[in-house]
Amino acid sequence: MDTIISLKQIQTITKELHKTGKTIGFIPTMGALHDGHLKLVQESKAKNDVTIVSIFVNPAQFSPTEDLAKYPRPFEHDKKLLAKEKVDYLFYPDPKTMYPNGFQTFVTPTELSNVLEGKIRPNHFTGVATVVLKLFNLIKPTNSYFGQKDFQQSVVIKQMIRDLNLPIAINIVPTVRDKDGLALSSRNIFLNPQERVQALGLYQSLLLGKKLILEGNKNVLTIKTRMKDYLKINKLVRLDYIEICDQENLSTFQVVPKKAVVLIAAYVGKTRLIDNLII
Amino acid sequence: MDTIISLKQIQTITKELHKTGKTIGFIPTMGALHDGHLKLVQESKAKNDVTIVSIFVNPAQFSPTEDLAKYPRPFEHDKKLLAKEKVDYLFYPDPKTMYPNGFQTFVTPTELSNVLEGKIRPNHFTGVATVVLKLFNLIKPTNSYFGQKDFQQSVVIKQMIRDLNLPIAINIVPTVRDKDGLALSSRNIFLNPQERVQALGLYQSLLLGKKLILEGNKNVLTIKTRMKDYLKINKLVRLDYIEICDQENLSTFQVVPKKAVVLIAAYVGKTRLIDNLII
Numbered sequence: 001m002d003t004i005i006s007l008k009q010i011q012t013i014t015k016e017l018h019k020t021g022k023t024i025g026f027i028p029t030m031g032a033l034h035d036g037h038l039k040l041v042q043e044s045k046a047k048n049d050v051t052i053v054s055i056f057v058n059p060a061q062f063s064p065t066e067d068l069a070k071y072p073r074p075f076e077h078d079k080k081l082l083a084k085e086k087v088d089y090l091f092y093p094d095p096k097t098m099y100p101n102g103f104q105t106f107v108t109p110t111e112l113s114n115v116l117e118g119k120i121r122p123n124h125f126t127g128v129a130t131v132v133l134k135l136f137n138l139i140k141p142t143n144s145y146f147g148q149k150d151f152q153q154s155v156v157i158k159q160m161i162r163d164l165n166l167p168i169a170i171n172i173v174p175t176v177r178d179k180d181g182l183a184l185s186s187r188n189i190f191l192n193p194q195e196r197v198q199a200l201g202l203y204q205s206l207l208l209g210k211k212l213i214l215e216g217n218k219n220v221l222t223i224k225t226r227m228k229d230y231l232k233i234n235k236l237v238r239l240d241y242i243e244i245c246d247q248e249n250l251s252t253f254q255v256v257p258k259k260a261v262v263l264i265a266a267y268v269g270k271t272r273l274i275d276n277l278i279i
Numbered sequence: 280m281d282t283i284i285s286l287k288q289i290q291t292i293t294k295e296l297h298k299t300g301k302t303i304g305f306i307p308t309m310g311a312l313h314d315g316h317l318k319l320v321q322e323s324k325a326k327n328d329v330t331i332v333s334i335f336v337n338p339a340q341f342s343p344t345e346d347l348a349k350y351p352r353p354f355e356h357d358k359k360l361l362a363k364e365k366v367d368y369l370f371y372p373d374p375k376t377m378y379p380n381g382f383q384t385f386v387t388p389t390e391l392s393n394v395l396e397g398k399i400r401p402n403h404f405t406g407v408a409t410v411v412l413k414l415f416n417l418i419k420p421t422n423s424y425f426g427q428k429d430f431q432q433s434v435v436i437k438q439m440i441r442d443l444n445l446p447i448a449i450n451i452v453p454t455v456r457d458k459d460g461l462a463l464s465s466r467n468i469f470l471n472p473q474e475r476v477q478a479l480g481l482y483q484s485l486l487l488g489k490k491l492i493l494e495g496n497k498n499v500l501t502i503k504t505r506m507k508d509y510l511k512i513n514k515l516v517r518l519d520y521i522e523i524c525d526q527e528n529l530s531t532f533q534v535v536p537k538k539a540v541v542l543i544a545a546y547v548g549k550t551r552l553i554d555n556l557i558i
Binding site: 007011015100102103104105106107108109110111112129133134137138159160162163164165166167249 | 286290294379381382383384385386387388389390391408412413416417438439441442443444445446528
């Protein structure tokens with residue numbers, strides 16, 4: 001596995017790959033890799049001639065009050081994990097390379113930016129869309145892989161691809177969970193043992209919501225209330241939102257939509273976690 | 280010359296061209312073509328294997344109070360002009376094709392959007408950057424050609440190319456002028472004979488500004504005042520702005536910068552015109 005840090009070098013490599021007609025699978029990450037990321041890599045390996053992973057903790061998607069500085073960066077460990085998966089290229093640019101002086105062009109998914117995570121994290125999805133577009137332009141992958149855990153992110157990326165006419169197939173890979181059901185996240189390492197136990201409440205309330213819907217409950221407010229009540233036993237959990245949305249555009253309704261996704265975001269202690277289940 | 284209206288068809292054509300390694304020159308236009316556009320076409324023809332021109336009056340770059348509806352659309356005439364220049368493909372999508380229901384992803388050059396034309400026309404450069412990026416993604420040209428007359432637009436596009444890591448060379452082609460010096464513009468047809476005479480004041484005041492700078496005047500305020508005074512004899516001209524800026528990033532200073540551009544925007548009667556001279 002070659003580690004590439006310069007824009008010019010990654011462009012040269014991908015240009016050569018395109019000339020030879022090879023398919024490229026690409027997984028953009030912020031590092032701190034876990035089995036969820038590795039599953040994206042395995043999907044890419046199975047379906048593309050060449051697999052490229054990027055590790056870049058993207059400043060543009062953090063607000064000034066968020067955890068950019070303390071976001072975990074176990075680079076050498078990440079590198080070993082990717083080499084073990086036989087990733088072909090690791091793209092590892094630094095912030096000054098990606099955002100040089102004078103940088104000012106941002107991509108905004110206007111409506112999707114204003115709901116759910118976007119409402120709570122202003123500019124987050126502008127940062128996500130901008131960096132992903134830059135990486136797509138540098139690598140021009142055939143396929144790109146995103147985890148279902150960041151559901152709204154995957155909707156944003158698919159919308160961007162459609163709106164900006166990019167010829168890239170977006171593959172959403174199901175969330176990988178710990179044995180007890182907690183969705184894997186690079187932020188789970190911040191949980192103390194007590195918080196780790198209560199964090200499971202997020203997944204369990206999602207399961208309750210899914211069960212209620214599959215049993216025929218249609219009233220969104222009722223289902224949300226039942227889920228919230230269920231969560232209350234977890235005193236370390238502070239809920240941001242529970243929503244039941246259309247999978248394609250994240251619209252909300254009073255009645256559960258046909259293709260629904262149940263989403264949750266909450267602080268567990270000082271760590272903010274998100275999770276979701278598709279119905 | 281083939282006229283292409285569907286996204287799928289233009290993508291198929293350009294994909295084939297890329298496979299064969301042909302260079303593509305691309306000129307995005309809003310139609311109502313004049314010799315300024317045709318000069319861009321000729322530059323492209325001289326330097327690329329294939330030349331593609333788009334005609335699309337882009338709703339996203341007009342504000343609700345602007346002249347979208349009355350913007351001239353002499354399509355059959357435009358087509359003849361392009362065929363005569365031996366353009367290979369004319370891409371002519373309709374608004375619903377470019378902006379389908381649910382479209383919401385916009386590209387914003389944040390700082391450049393807030394000065395000069397951007398200050399007066401909010402969202403204009405977001406509209407320009409968005410449509411040009413879409414066209415670039417569909418066509419993936421080797422070279423693209425823009426007129427110097429829309430100077431700020433050319434700076435915005437170059438900034439976007441840099442910021443979003445697009446491998447496209449942007450070529451800025453000098454402004455084509457009528458014999459008396461008026462910059463060609465699709466909006467000139469709106470000028471009545473009296474306005475047409477006074478419109479020349481814009482170019483003449485630019486020439487005065489350039490002369491003053493070349494004579495060694497360094498004080499921006501003095502030069503701007505002299506230019507404004509000169510313009511005052513043209514009673515039908517209502518000035519929006521005169522600015523002397525850095526060519527690269529459009530910054531303004533009290534002292535004339537080394538690589539300067541003098542820009543002017545004014546209404547002549549009800550028609551808004553812009554022009555500029557590089558020093």
